[in-house]
Amino acid sequence: xxxxxxxxxxxxxxxxxxxxxxxxxxxxxxxxxxxxxxxxxxxxxxxxxxxxxxxxxxxxxxxxxxxxxxxxxxxxxxxxxxxxxxxxxxxxxxxxxxxxxxx
Amino acid sequence: xxxxxxxxxxxxxxxxxxxxxxxxxxxxxxxxxxxxxxxxxxxxxxxxxxxxxxxxxxxxxxxxxxxxxxxxxxxxxxxxxxxxxxxxxxxxxxxxxxxxxxxxxxxxxxxxxxxxxxxxxxxxxxxxxxxxxxxxxxxxxxxxxxxxxxxxxxxxxxxxxxxxxxxxxxxxxxxxxxxxxxxxxxxxxxxxxxxxxxxxxxxxxxxxxxxxxxxxxxxxxxxxxxxxxxxxxxxxxxxxxxxxxxxxxxxxxxx
Numbered sequence: 001x002x003x004x005x006x007x008x009x010x011x012x013x014x015x016x017x018x019x020x021x022x023x024x025x026x027x028x029x030x031x032x033x034x035x036x037x038x039x040x041x042x043x044x045x046x047x048x049x050x051x052x053x054x055x056x057x058x059x060x061x062x063x064x065x066x067x068x069x070x071x072x073x074x075x076x077x078x079x080x081x082x083x084x085x086x087x088x089x090x091x092x093x094x095x096x097x098x099x100x101x102x103x
Numbered sequence: 104x105x106x107x108x109x110x111x112x113x114x115x116x117x118x119x120x121x122x123x124x125x126x127x128x129x130x131x132x133x134x135x136x137x138x139x140x141x142x143x144x145x146x147x148x149x150x151x152x153x154x155x156x157x158x159x160x161x162x163x164x165x166x167x168x169x170x171x172x173x174x175x176x177x178x179x180x181x182x183x184x185x186x187x188x189x190x191x192x193x194x195x196x197x198x199x200x201x202x203x204x205x206x207x208x209x210x211x212x213x214x215x216x217x218x219x220x221x222x223x224x225x226x227x228x229x230x231x232x233x234x235x236x237x238x239x240x241x242x243x244x245x246x247x248x249x250x251x252x253x254x255x256x257x258x259x260x261x262x263x264x265x266x267x268x269x270x271x272x273x274x275x276x277x278x279x280x281x282x283x284x285x286x287x288x289x290x291x292x293x294x295x296x297x298x299x300x301x302x303x304x305x306x307x308x309x310x311x312x313x314x315x316x317x318x319x320x321x322x323x324x325x326x327x328x329x330x331x332x333x334x335x336x337x338x339x340x341x342x343x344x345x346x347x348x349x350x351x352x353x354x355x356x357x358x
Contacts, residue, residue: 014284021240022188022284024166040163040358042188044240046213046257048160086186086213087240 011100021087034061043088050083070094114331116147123155123181128344132337133203138259144204146322151192155179159187163358182355185254191277201265214239227321231308248301272302
């Protein structure tokens with residue numbers, strides 16, 4: 001973890017999902033909201049542009065959001081695109097984001 | 104009229120060499136024409152010149168690739184429209200295939216369709232007396248070591264899958280172009296990959312033409328097929344896509 005400037009934190013997390021793929025999340029947040037998030041890695045999502053929808057769903061998320069809330073926003077983005085995720089799942093991504101903010 | 108479907112005739116595009124951007128552009132241009140019914144489902148085998156690194160749709164360019172090293176070694180960089188990991192496509196070290204056809208010709212379940220298409224590689228390698236097996240999600244292994252990685256996308260009713268078969272692997276060269284998740288662990292990461300990756304050369308097959316013929320046979324046996332070439336529309340579209348999409352920083356640096 002490294003601070004970019006006072007009040008804004010930048011975190012990068014790398015996590016290998018057991019029997020799945022490597023997920024690399026970069027996020028920036030200040031004292032109240034998530035400013036920016038990128039979910040990268042060698043997983044598969046069909047259709048691919050669903051990832052942008054998932055990232056958009058978390059834009060300006062309050063930092064105190066629960067893991068369940070994060071997952072439900074991601075699930076909503078996934079179902080709105082009728083997307084299929086392979087080697088990655090919304091539960092793990094939500095857990096990683098939540099932990100990153102609270103670490 | 105019996106109502107029975109005519110067997111599908113495949114188009115086979117024999118081994119050709121293009122730049123990274125053009126190779127990816129041809130896949131997309133072909134998928135577009137297959138979707139419109141203008142060309143038959145297509146199987147192609149190809150190589151990359153200059154050698155190139157391709158990254159998956161979801162990967163971060165700066166997290167995965169050492170840009171300076173690629174530039175210094177004259178290695179191209181392209182982002183694929185398929186997910187999956189970073190791949191080093193050495194001009195002499197591998198053969199890439201693409202299979203582009205209507206989705207309904209394959210298993211609906213994505214991992215099962217990987218398995219189905221991988222059978223072409225498995226049966227091709229069998230003719231070289233090499234036993235490969237499919238390991239979900241998207242790998243093929245020989246004696247437990249990876250020899251092929253594959254990736255697919257499904258758009259507009261078309262399944263497009265491409266993958267690479269390692270003929271000769273230089274793990275050190277590969278890692279000189281790639282970043283590793285934890286630089287402090289670079290040495291260990293490379294050692295682990297050396298243990299987990301193999302090539303056809305390590306199994307006694309070193310002639311490129313032999314590998315090519317085996318893969319061609321593996322993919323086409325049991326299918327109706329004709330050798331073909333790109334249509335003018337495909338070439339024109341591909342040239343535009345190579346320039347404006349796959350070769351453009353906006354796409355390459357997208358994530």
